[in-house]
Structures are given as C-alpha cells and as structure tokens.
Amino acid sequence: MPDPFFATRPEEMPSRDAVAQLTGLEYMQAIFDGRMAGAPIAGVMHFWPHEVSEGEVAFRGEPKFEHLNPMGGLHGGWYGTLLDSALGCAVATTLPRGAGYTTLEYKVNLTRALKPGTLVECRARVQHAGRSTAVAEGTIRGVEDGKLYATGSTTCIILRG
Template identity: 30%
Template sequence: MWGVQSPLPVASRLMRSMDKSLGDGGMALLSQIGLNFDSYGEGWVEATWNPTPLACNPMGGVHGGVYGVVHDAAMNFATNSALEKGEHGATISISYSTLRGAASGDVLSVRGEVVRVTKQIAYLTTTISNAEGEPVSTATGTFFLRRRPAAEPTT
C-alpha cells in the first residue's frame, strides 16, 4: 500500500472514527463485488479489491461501470474521514479512466485521497492498481460538503 497521508486542516482530535465503515463501508454491494476497506486516516482510505464475477462482464473482465462504483465509494470514504462528526460529503462529479484491464480474482489495491478542501467542496483522486503496482484505473472527483452550522459568536 501507499503509506502516504494527506495533510488537512481538520485537527486530529476532531477526526471522526470511520472504524465501523471498514470492510464493505456499510454497503452490501461493495462486498458483493469484492471491495474491502482496510485502513484510513484523515482524508485518505486504502482498500483491497478482489473483483468477483458479479463485477465482471460476460467476457470475464471487470465492467467499466464497476470501476466508477469503486472510485465513488473510496472518494466518499476519504471525504468523510476528513470531516468532523456530523458532517458529510455528497458526490458532485467523478471522472475516471481505465488504463488496463482487470478480471475476476485479481488482487487490486485502491487508494482514495482528498487533495484539497474548501468551505463547501472537496477535491479527490483515486487510483486502482494491480498486484504489480501498475495503475488500472484513475479518477478525480468533487464532493459537496454538508458542514455543521458555525457556532454563534458570543459578545
């Protein structure tokens, strides 16, 4: 795995625990296609993906649209790990490219990372790599941030 972490403005003491989302991220679909979130930190997530036949087309290759599901799930996890408890992100857009094929049973690594956060928007990248470390699919995305209301100033 990568082992590189993203510096973000959220203080570690405020970072929410995403431990309950490890594994399938709380979405049965992700385990059915073979995705497993393994580790995360402030603004990043890493996963192992062993595509199942459900993730593949009739020719045995991973269906292009399934890459989109994996990218979106990893970006969502990374976004939420960068936010405080009670705040959430929602997908605005994702653009992804498939650089080489993958098939059922391949061992793939997934990394999602927040690269910039503004008041209302998070910008992310994800990379899906094969066992040789070669990129299989890459993506960029933007997420709308639903922040908690700011505390009223005291006078």
C-alpha cells in the same frame, strides 16, 4: 483488521443520529474496525477498507465473475464504484461531527483490463477540503503486479447540519 462487516439488512445500517455523533474519521474508523456496518454496495462489489487515516483511505477488492459485462470483460462500473467509494470515504475522513457529503461529480480513466480474481488496491487522497466542497484523487493498482489499472477524481459537496 477484522473481517469486513457489510450491512445486508436495513436494520444493520447505522442510524443518521449515530453517524452524526462522530467525526468522519471516527465513522470511517468504526467501519474499518468492524464496530459499524460498511455499505451494502461494498459487499456486492467485493471490496473492503484496508487503511483509514485523515484525508486518505485505501480499499482492497477483487472483481468476480458476476462483475463481467456481456462481452466477458470486467464492467467499467466496477472500477467506477470502487473509485467513487474510496474517493468519497477519503473526503469523509476530513469532516467534522454532524457533516456529510455526496458526490457532485467524478471521473474515471481505465488504463488496462482487470481480470476476475485480481486483487487490487484503490488508494484515494483528498487534495482540497473546503467549507462547501472537497476534491480527491485516486488510483487502482494491482497488489501483486503494481500495475496501474485506473485513475479517478471526484468533487464532493459538503452537507452541513
């Protein structure tokens, strides 16, 4: 896998027309391969695509000091952002050309605290991909320790052009 490439300026973002020409899987593969910029939020939150296939994606990430809350623990939003991104991207891999998605709702369960510098993998799988909605589930696990740090699920609405 090439080094992650995340948009840092609006002109680096792929146009809607360019994205509409690809299936969701082709689009996610283009991000994975570095041919198209990934979402700016991934750079800010320090996670990147690790695997992409139809109905499943894995991101890897490493929380940093800047992701801590005022109490010194990892902010729950870091877990949520990683899960929301992976879950949505898994859904994206099932979409035909011209279709999009957005999160309708998602749920996150934190099972243990993560420390800055811990490399994790967030794996998300589509459970249902229908005409108007899709459902996916995911986990965040430590790469070295294999421990479960969080689980999540989403329902996405499918947007057809």
